[in-house]
Amino acid sequence: MALLLRKILLFLITIALVSVITFAVFQVIPGDPVRIMLGPEADEVQVETLEKQLGLDKPLHVQYANWIGGLFTGDLGQSIRFSQPVIDLIIDRLPVTLSLAFLSLSIVIVVAIPLGIFLAKRQNKGSDIVFSALTQLGMAIPAFWLGMLLMIYIGMRFDFFSISGYVPWSVSIEGALGSLLLPAITIAIPQIAITFRYVRNTVIDQMKLDYVRTLRSKGIQESIVIYKHVLRNSMVPILTVLGLIFVEVVAGTVIVEQVFGLPGLGSLLVTSISYRDFPLVQGIVMYITIMVVVVNFVIDMLYTMLDPRIRLR
C-alpha cells in the first residue's frame, strides 16, 4: 500500500515536472499560433478577433494557470489548430499509437529473444559474425529511409499492405494489420538489433554460471537447461532493456507516423509543436508520459514475479 502511494506520488511529480518543462520551452521559442495557422496573408482584424476568442491575448503564465485549473476538472482544453477539444483529438489517435507501439514491441520480443538465444548457443561461429554485422547495419539505418524501402519493395507489391493512412481495428482487423505492420517493422528493426545482442550476452553470461554446469552434470536436456533455467534467470536484465526499448519505440512512432501518414499521437505532436498549439502539446506530452510511466510500473511488477528475491521497496 505504501509502495503504491509512493509510486503515485512519484508519478504526479513526474507529470508536474514534465508539464513545467514543456511550458518553459514554449515560453522560449518564438511564434504565434494564430499567425502560423492563418499564414502570411492573415487579416489583422481577424487575428485580433481570434486571439480574443482563444484567450491568447492573455499572458502565457495566465494561459498556463487556466490550463492547470482545467486539468483538475478533467478538461484538457481546446486545440488551437483544430478547434476541437484536446481530449477528443488524443482519444482518436491513442489507438493508432498504442497499436503501433505494442505491435513493434511484440515484434521485437518475438524476434530478438529467440535470435539472441540461438546466437548464444553458436558463439564465435560464422553466423555470429554475420549477425554482428547486421546489428551494426540495423542500428545505423535511419527510420524514414527504411520505411520508404519497405513501402517500395513490400507495400507496393502486396495488396495487403496500405502505404498511407490507417484502418481502425473495428473496421477490419486485416486492414489494421495492413496499415500497421510495415511501420511497426520499421520501428522494430533497430530495436531488434539492440535487443538480440543484449539477450545473447546475458544468456552467455548465465551459461557460465555454476548452476548450469550442475544442471548439465545431472544429465538434464540442453533445451530444458536453456529455456527453463537460463532464460528465466536472464529475464530480469532483459526486462530492464525492454523497458528502455519501449521508450525508444514510442519515440520511434513520431517519425514513422509521419512517413506512413498514420494519424497517431506522434504526428499530432509534431504538428502541434510547429503550430505552437500549447494546450494540445501539453495534452499529448501528458499522455505519452503516463504511457511510459505505466509501462515502467508494469515492468517493476514483473520483476517480482520473475524473481521472488526482488522486493520492491
Next chain:
Amino acid sequence: MRKLAFITSILFFFIILAACSKDSGESNGERKETADKNEINVRINNDPDFLDPHMAEASITFQMILNMFDGLLYGDTDGSLKPALAEDYSVSEDGLTYTFTLRDNVTFHNGDPLTTEDVIYTFERLMGKETGEPLDANFEIIASVEAPDENTVVITLKEPNSAFLSYLTALDSAILPKSNDGKHNDNPIGTGPFKFNSYNPESNLILDKNENYWQEGLPYLDKVTFTFQPDDQTALLALQSGEMDIVAVGSHRIPEVENDFQLEYQDSNTVLLLGFNQEREPFQDQRIRQAMNYAINKDDVIDAAFNGYATKLGSNMSPAMGAYFKEGLEDVYPHDVEKAKELLAEAGYPDGFKTTLSISSHAELYSNVAQVVVENLREAGIEAEIEVVEWGIWLERIYQGRDYDMTIIDFTGVLSPYETIKRYHTEASNNFFNYSNEEFDQLMEEVIVETDENKQVEMFHRAQEVLSEDAAAVYMADYQIIWALNPKLEGYQLYPYFFHDLSEVRFAE
C-alpha cells in the same frame, strides 16, 4: 507458467486496444475500390485551418472547401468575375451602391432555401456587426446591407472601392445560412456542389454529393475524400498504387508519372521573390537593389528549383492575372554581373558587402532557390549567408517583426490585383519590405476609388512598372503546380487560385 502470464498480458493489451479503437471516420478503408464507386481521393498537404469559410485564410483550405460554398460571384478559370448566387448585379455610377438579384431555387445543404436574410447575415457576420468581432477588414467599408424585396440585396459602401466586387466570391464572403449560426466551423453548411460529411484532423475531410445543387446535373461524383498527406514521396507512392486520384508532383518526378497519369500544368499565380529590408543598410539605395536584380540569374533559379516549369517575372504580378498583368517587365534586368558590379561601386560598395538571407524551413523550395541566389550574388561580390528558420519564427521575426536583411518568399495569388500589390504601400501593415515610394502610394490610393476599368488597368500597369524600376524586390518566377490525375478522370479545370473544382470531374465511360 509466469512466462505464460507475460504473454497473456501482452495479448490482453491488444484485446483492450481492439475494443477501445474507435471508428475514426472511414479513413482509407475502401482503398483501391474507389474507381468502381464513383468517388475520388485527393491529396492535400495539410489540414485546413478552419472549415468556417469566413475564418479560413490558408489557400489549401479553400482548395477543398470551395466545393461546399458559393459566393454572390465566383472567379472563373480565366480570373474574371461571374455571377454565382447573384444571378445579376449592377453598380451605381458613383460606385457606392451595389444591387444583386438572387438566383431562385437555391437551397442550402440542410434543405433551407437561400433568402436575402442569409445574405445580410453573411455580410453582417463578416463586419462583426452583432458580435463586435469583425472577421475581415475588407468589409469595414460597407455602410449598409439591405433587402428591398424578396430576391434583391443592396450593399452600400461608405466610399467607392474598385476592388469590392472581388471580395464577393466564396473566397472572402461565402454565403452561409443564418440558421447554422455558431456551428459554421463544426458542421459547415453551404450551397456548393458537395456537402460536409466529416472532418478527421490529420487524416481527411470527406464531402458528399449535394443532390440538390442549383446547377442542374452537377456534380457527377458521389463522394470526395481529401486526404492530408504532408510527405511528397508517400503521396506519390499512394498515387502509383491507386490509393489516390489527384496528387501534386514535383517537376523532377515527372518522368516517373508521365506515362501512367494525366498531367495538368497549373500556373499558380504565385510571385516568388527575393525581398530586402529597405530600412537597413545598404538596401535603402536603389542602385544596390538594382545591382541585386542584375546579379541574380532568374533562368538559373527556374532551372534549378523548378526544372524549367515556371514563368519568369519582372514585377509583383503573374501573367495569370490577365489584363492587369504588365508584359515585358521580366527583361528589364537581364543577368549582367558587370553591370551589377558597376552599380555596387557607384553606390559606394566596390568590394560588395556581407549580408544574411533568412528563409523558412517549411518548404524545400526556399532552400533550393536560396542556394542559386547566394551563388549568383557571390559572383557580383556580395557574400550572403543563408539562415534557415522555422515557419513560425519566420512569420514572427521576419514578417511581423521586420528583423532581417533578405528573405525569399512566394505569395500565392488572389483574384484582386489591388490585393496582390497593396503590401508595397508605405502604410500597409504587411509591408515587411519597409518599401516606400510616393508614386506607388499615390497610384494605390487613386486606383481604389477609380470606377473606370480601363483606367484601373492603366494604373495597375504603371504600379508594376514602378516596382520594377525602383527594384522593390528581385521578382523571380511564377511556378507551375503539376497535378497528376487518375487517367480515367475527366473534367478537371485549372483556376488562377487554389481550387480543386470537383463539380465537373467524373470518370470517363
